[in-house]
Amino acid sequence: MSLSLYDTFSREVRSLQPLDGETLRFYCCGPTVYGPAHIGNFRTFVMQDVFRRVVEASGSATRHVRNITDVDDKTIRQSQEENRALSEFTSEWTARFHKDCDALGILHPHVEPSAVEHLPEQIDLISQLIGKGHAYRTDDGSVYFDVNSFPAYGKLSRLAEREITTGEIDREQSDEYDRASAADFALWKAARPEDGPNHWQSPWGQGRPGWHIECSAMAMKHLGESFDLHSGGVDLVFPHHENEIAQSEAATGKTFAHHWLHIAHLTVEGRKMSKSLGNLYTLEDLAERGHTPMELRYVLISGSYRQPLNFTFDSLAAAKKSLTRLGNWQHRLGGDTEIHSPGKGDFGPFAPVLEALLNDLNTPEAIGRLHSIGRKVMAMANAEELSPAETKAASEGLSLVLRCLGLVLPNPENAPATNIDEPPASVNKLACERLEARQNRNWEAADQLRDQILEAGWTVLDNPDGFSLEPLETKTEITDHQS
RNA sequence: GGCGAGGUAGCCAAGUGGUAAGGCCGGGCUCUGCAAAAGCUCUAUCGCGGGUUCGAUUCCCGCCCUCGCCUCCA
Missing domain, CATH: 1.10.730 (Isoleucyl-tRNA Synthetase; Domain 1)
Structure with a gap:
């Protein structure tokens, strides 16, 4: 029996079977490692994990790729602010992410590619796109995808049915990155002073990859130009996944992912x-x-x-x-x-x-x-x-x-693994006395001793072997604010 | 404004054209010296107004309200 799963692209529930008849290959957009992931991020990763487990329970093998985004605006800005090397900064947050995933019982992906370690692949993909007339270089040394060159653009998020807010580009962005059309998006960003040492050589000068290109490059490298499923949070439908489709399919002419799984917020x-x-x-x-x-x-x-x-x-x-x-x-x-x-x-x-x-x-x-x-x-x-x-x-x-x-x-x-605190000897002594009283069926004394233990801030719980002591719930209610 | 999702018991949350899963909380009970734990059990007519239908919470229309996305947020 196979899994039926809603597909964002076709907007219907479809039966999911491995394209190659054996191994279901899927890509999950991973975290940007510039801080600790929050519980909303984990909803996505946990559901993707359940997805994988269910596919495996249904009898298919899987090949699970989930990237680490370690070079982008946020990682660069934050590491610069902290005056730290990008790689040192991101590897620390990557480790934290792994620790959290383990605690949540999330299976390790089979491959976990890092964006900064896949620069050649990204540059190669960008070159292909320029070669095929789908991308252009601007004066400052950035490269943009030409959305108009890809007629199918917008088919995932049904962009055609929307009112595109062209002309409403962020001022800061348009000043720094001079794109031809508002809908065009960066494949390569020219180095800026505030990026510090975080720029790399490319045919278009020093710079760094845009956000979307990494996923296309890494997915295709590790899963092939065409694979079973791609997944992420709903917010990624547009523009991230839309752009991934455009880049990938413009370059290969093949269907990028055959099924799109998005997890609500x-x-x-x-x-x-x-x-x-x-x-x-x-x-x-x-x-x-x-x-x-x-x-x-x-x-x-x-x-x-x-x-x-x-x-x-x-x-x-x-x-x-x-x-x-x-x-x-x-x-x-x-x-x-x-x-x-x-x-x-x-x-x-x-x-x-x-x-x-x-x-x-x-x-x-x-x-x-x-x-x-x-x-x-x-x-x-x-x-x-x-x-x-x-x-x-x-x-x-x-x-x-x-x-x-x-x-x-x-x-x-x-x-009682949650109870790390050891009761003080005095409390323990009272509890022992109470046990003795109980064994003598002296309930009155036992109840009195329990009151005393309560006053000392502990609860005594009887069990067949004797008793256990737990500290009174210090009710720290949820009123305290996050800082 | 555009696109999309949704309003089900105190809370969280499924589901179905034929009178509503499950969990938590709360009530009752069993067990236990009493407690605790554990077990059993009880608790909703599905936002509002129309329509279709033998019958709608489930389909259609209108209204009210909530929420998400609309260029780098999972």
Whole structure:
């Protein structure tokens, strides 16, 4: 069974099968590494990860390329401001990105090309475009793509149906880069003083590549001139992906990507994320509030990728509870807890979950089915109504589902892992006394001791082996502002 | 203004031409000395007004509201 997936280009849900019959080749626009990625960025990367996992579960191999944008306006400006070498600056943020991705259980792409390491490929592509009359050099040594030379321009974003705001070019841009038509976009940008040492030799003089060209060059290098699917956030539909199509197809005459996957944006508490609103959260910000990356992952896949998703701290708390519950199930059924890709397998009683995922990556439906099927299966398991074979099937099915979703669940046996603080000896002593009182069935004394422990700022929880102590929730509410 | 998406229970969020998945919260119950945890269970007629239909939340029209993109933001 293959995946049906909405295609931005044709605007319909289409069955997705590898062009070469074997390996589904796809390209994801990666991060610009000039700072920490925020949870909105991660929605895209997490959904792309689920996409890959589902394709692999459906039986296809994949070849996943995701770039690192390490040479552009933002990386150059920021590194210059910090007085640091571009490569040092970007490799630091690249490392941070990798760390975050790992924490979120995002599989590593098979190839992760860096823009600055693919300058020859980009220059070559630009040369081809000039040669074929699709691009021109300006007096300052920049090169632009001539949009008028490519009649199909705008077909992805249906630009023809829009009112193009020509003439409304940013003043600063038009002063510095002298393009012929407002719609034309830079393939190569001539060096500017403020770029510092960040310019490279080209047939058109010192400069650096434009933003869009890197993806065309790297995608074609690592996936071929024509490949299965291209993906990114919705904001990339125009102009980034539109421009990629124009550059690539003008150069090769072939269809660039056969399917376009775009992930809708994340809003935060009902509002667009922005620096001025102070709601651009990073994984670090969430960690400071006591939330784990997996909780975020769960939230990010709890809505349809085609719809804007509203992130709230309540949903993060809900995710924690759900994960705990799923973790209990997995523990009781005894499945494995690896993060790796699912591959093809028998989903057993959880087959309807895979079905939901194959239906345009319907992750909310899948999660709903996971819960309702899981509840039934666990009820039977608890009533000891499952044969060993059925238990095994359920266990394997659950593991496969979790791997499709990329969820790594908390193990109830190491449950209080969040509690790093050791209780002071005095509190511990009170708790021991309370245990003794309980063993003597002296409930009054036990309750009194619990009150004392509470006053000391700790909660005592009874369990079969004795007790555990947890610090009282210091409710740092969400009222504090981001700086 | 152009293009696009959407308004479903306190919150998040699916879905269907035949009277609405799931999660969280809340209520009730079971278990437990009490708690906690866990388990069970209850809770919506789908923005407003028309229309098509035997029947619409699901299709069409109008209105109100929200949101995204419109040149380098995932």
